[in-house]
Amino acid sequence: MARASCATDSSSLRRGSLEGGAEDVVAVDAEDAVVGPWAAAGTERAKIPHTRRCRGRGMKRLRSRSGAPHRGAGGHAVAARSALLVALRCRRVQRRDPPARASAPRAGCYGVAMALRLATHDGPFHADDVLACALVRVFRDPEVEVVRTRDPERLAEADVVVDVGGEHDPAAGRFDHHQKSYEGPRSSAGMVLDWLEAEGHLPAALAQRLREEVVDYVDAVDNGRRRPEEGVPCLSTVLGTLNELAEGEFDRWYLRAVDLASDYLRAFRAGVRRAEEAAETVRAAMREAVAEERNVLFFDRYVKWKPTYFAEGGQTHPTQYALFPGPKGKDWRVVTIPVELGSREDKRKLPESWGGLEGAALEEVTGVPGSVFCHRNRFIASFTSREAALKALERWDRLAAPTPDA
Numbered sequence: 001m002a003r004a005s006c007a008t009d010s011s012s013l014r015r016g017s018l019e020g021g022a023e024d025v026v027a028v029d030a031e032d033a034v035v036g037p038w039a040a041a042g043t044e045r046a047k048i049p050h051t052r053r054c055r056g057r058g059m060k061r062l063r064s065r066s067g068a069p070h071r072g073a074g075g076h077a078v079a080a081r082s083a084l085l086v087a088l089r090c091r092r093v094q095r096r097d098p099p100a101r102a103s104a105p106r107a108g109c110y111g112v113a114m115a116l117r118l119a120t121h122d123g124p125f126h127a128d129d130v131l132a133c134a135l136v137r138v139f140r141d142p143e144v145e146v147v148r149t150r151d152p153e154r155l156a157e158a159d160v161v162v163d164v165g166g167e168h169d170p171a172a173g174r175f176d177h178h179q180k181s182y183e184g185p186r187s188s189a190g191m192v193l194d195w196l197e198a199e200g201h202l203p204a205a206l207a208q209r210l211r212e213e214v215v216d217y218v219d220a221v222d223n224g225r226r227r228p229e230e231g232v233p234c235l236s237t238v239l240g241t242l243n244e245l246a247e248g249e250f251d252r253w254y255l256r257a258v259d260l261a262s263d264y265l266r267a268f269r270a271g272v273r274r275a276e277e278a279a280e281t282v283r284a285a286m287r288e289a290v291a292e293e294r295n296v297l298f299f300d301r302y303v304k305w306k307p308t309y310f311a312e313g314g315q316t317h318p319t320q321y322a323l324f325p326g327p328k329g330k331d332w333r334v335v336t337i338p339v340e341l342g343s344r345e346d347k348r349k350l351p352e353s354w355g356g357l358e359g360a361a362l363e364e365v366t367g368v369p370g371s372v373f374c375h376r377n378r379f380i381a382s383f384t385s386r387e388a389a390l391k392a393l394e395r396w397d398r399l400a401a402p403t404p405d406a
Contacts, residue, residue: 115143119158119165120188122148124243125254127236128187128222129163131215132175134261135192136160138269139201146258148251163188170195177223187222189215206272214268235264278303283312289319296393297337299324310341320348323389326382331372332389336379350378351396366392 118136120129137144147154155165160173167174168182168191175191177184186194193215197207214235220226221236228237239257246253282305285297295318299305302324309317314337322335336346353365356376363371370388374381383389 115145116141116160117145117147117158118160118162119147119149119155120162121150121164123250124246125239125250125257126163126222127218127239128189130239130254130257130261131189131218131235132162132187132192133258134265135189135196137258137262138265139196140199146255148254160192162192170198185219185223185225187219189222190219206269209272210265210268235261275304275307278305279308281305282308286312286314286317286319289317295320296334296390297322301325302327306338306341309337315340320346321350321393323386325386331382331384332386334381334383334389334393346379350374350381352378354378354381367395368392 116136118133120133133144133146147158149155150164152165155161158173160175161167162175163177165174165176166179167176168179170191173195175188175195176182177187177191190211193207193211196202197204202210217226217234218236221228221234228234239261242253242257242260243250281299281303282297285299285305286309289295289297297305297309297319299322305322306314320337322337323332325332334350336349339345339347354362354374355378356374357365358373359371362374363369365371368383368388368391370384371392372382372384381389381392383392
């Protein structure tokens with residue numbers, strides 16, 4: 001394979017040459033991918049020169065870290081053109097040693113940060129290595145470069161290695177759980193989640209939710225502590241089943257699986273955020289209902305209110321109904337509040353005379369135009385507007401202290 005020399009000290013660049021000073025030359029593979037920051041064995045980290053734009057020209061003048069301009073044989077323009085040629089030709093530094101920390105970003109030409117390189121094993125994939133890669137993509141680097149290999153040299157080049165390599169060293173970005181020296185409960189997915197949380201790439205509360213609701217199960221299945229229930233889909237079986245479509249193209253379908261897992265993680269994160277927002281909305285509605293001495297919770301939009309409501313003492317809260325707009329914004333709904341979360345018993349039913357009516361028949365009973373529908377079991381009623389719903393409740397004294405069903 002053809003080799004080239006990438007000069008990292010631009011003072012030694014010359015027209016038509018890629019040769020540089022002996023102490024600053026870094027071995028690269030001219031046919032491979034992007035420039036990285038670590039030199040070959042025995043050399044120091046590459047010294048990327050700063051740049052400063054020349055006044056009145058689109059060319060850049062190369063300057064050393066001390067501020068002195070670099071002057072090649074052909075002047076600044078030649079030096080800049082030579083630097084550009086180096087950047088195009090030298091596309092990846094062949095690193096012999098892994099970075100000191102996986103969290104340290106690799107730098108390309110002129111210090112431009114490069115995508116994290118993640119390596120995992122080739123061939124059939126499993127939920128843990130798919131989820132580990134998706135976790136890195138969603139919470140660490142959306143442009144992460146994925147390499148599937150078991151070649152030790154290629155693994156050594158990666159910033160992060162998951163589910164292969166026989167090493168668990170978070171500081172070096174190594175996350176394998178197959179070696180005898182590891183006796184913990186994690187698979188590569190759990191290891192990567194722990195690392196991302198420790199490095200501050202996601203909040204502790206979100207990490208704990210992911211651990212309890214998603215990752216611990218994947219870890220347990222991959223390590224043989226649990227077996228997926230037959231006939232019941234779960235993340236482990238869904239991701240693993242994609243191997244059936246690979247027909248030898250495991251790398252392509254691995255990336256499809258990572259896409260699926262990444263979307264799931266983004267949706268999970270969005271759900272947690274909405275739940276946090278909803279929780280504060282519910283607390284405020286509960287406070288307002290008490291302050292205004294009414295037995296109806298008001299919401300300007302639909303939120304998942306029951307978990308927070310009962311977590312905040314809803315069993316003894318004076319409210320008996322909740323009022324909110326329908327999902328399409330075309331109606332307003334009154335629903336009964338159960339005596340406890342998950343119960344089918346309500347604190348108080350809607351009026352017996354409303355049950356099973358709709359349209360004109362319901363309007364006649366409520367005396368309110370815009371009355372649309374009431375379920376025969378009297379746990380939900382629909383109205384065309386918020387005002388109509390409140391007026392109907394007021395006519396039956398539903399905003400006052402509890403009275404016997406009408």
